[in-house]
Amino acid sequence: MAVGVFATGCGASAGDDKDPEKRAFALSGRTLTVDSDDSALELVAADVDKVQVTRWFEGRVAIGGDPKVTWAMKDDTLKLRMHCSGVVSDCSAKHRIEVPRDVAVVVRDDDGSVKADGFKDSLDIHTKDGSVRVEDVAGALTLRTDDGSVEATGVDSRRVDVNTQDGSVRLDLTVVPDRVSVRGDDGSLTIGLPKATYRVTTGTDDGAVDVSVPRDEGSSHVVSAHTKDGKVTVRTAN
Incomplete structure (x- = not known):
């Protein structure tokens, strides 16, 4: 996977995260909605039973709360959020989402x-x-x-x-x-x-x-x- 394709933010690169997190989410219907606020996204149709998500994250905040990313599935909507705020902050996130075949997909991404x-x-x-x-x-x-x-x-x-x-x-x-x-x-x-x-x-x-x-x-x-x-x-x- 090419690091540069998914890098977001300024300075920090999610591709520098050498230990990405993975999680599977059950999908009850035939449509997946992805709601993301600040992340590069790669979605692929795959031979999987659940929605498989891999995320990379790098964040630095000089003055402010600790940077973090969150993920959650509710009503077949996968919500991805990045929390990165402070006087000096620099964060980057990317997600790869494997979706079961024969599922319709809706993506709403604010930045990425x-x-x-x-x-x-x-x-x-x-x-x-x-x-x-x-x-x-x-x-x-x-x-x-x-x-x-x-x-x-x-x-x-x-x-x-x-x-x-x-x-x-x-x-x-x-x-x-x-x-x-x-x-x-x-x-x-x-x-x-x-x-x-x-x-x-x-x-x-x-x-x-x-x-x-x-x-x-x-x-x-x-x-x-x-x-x-x-x-x-x-x-x-x-």
Whole structure:
């Protein structure tokens, strides 16, 4: 596991924690919600019966309470919190979460990057500050970041909804989708699609538009891509 991918905070690096903690949480339903305030997250679909969590943490507080991290599961919501406050404080956390297969996942992260891999059910990720990376997914896909780029590859999803306020978007789909909607405020949008005919609408206030896929206003495969500042590209995937 690459240390740099998950490091958060300033100075302290969770990757320096050589003795990470592990814990298993039972899941009663078919949807897991992850509620995190300040941590890099990696989620993977795995052959497990319970939600398996590994956490790394490094924290230093010069004047203030002892830094710590907490985790708890209630009503199928995994709550992850980092407590790091004082006159001089420096903390970093990261979590790897292994999720049973055939479980839908919702992620809400206030501060930290999010990676997700291998999910076949619906996946809904929203981070306020951090990039989003997704690989090999098949269910309905919803990705949001207020500040960070979005990259999704190996996407078999029929419905994709992406929104970023500040950051580029790159999508590579491997099956012909029913609907793709991508919106950005500041950043380029690049969508790679399998060979098919699409109903495409695009728009940018400041940037070029390049649409090279076959187009048909009557197509049931709908693609929408709009950004305020950046280039919009809709192309046939390699």
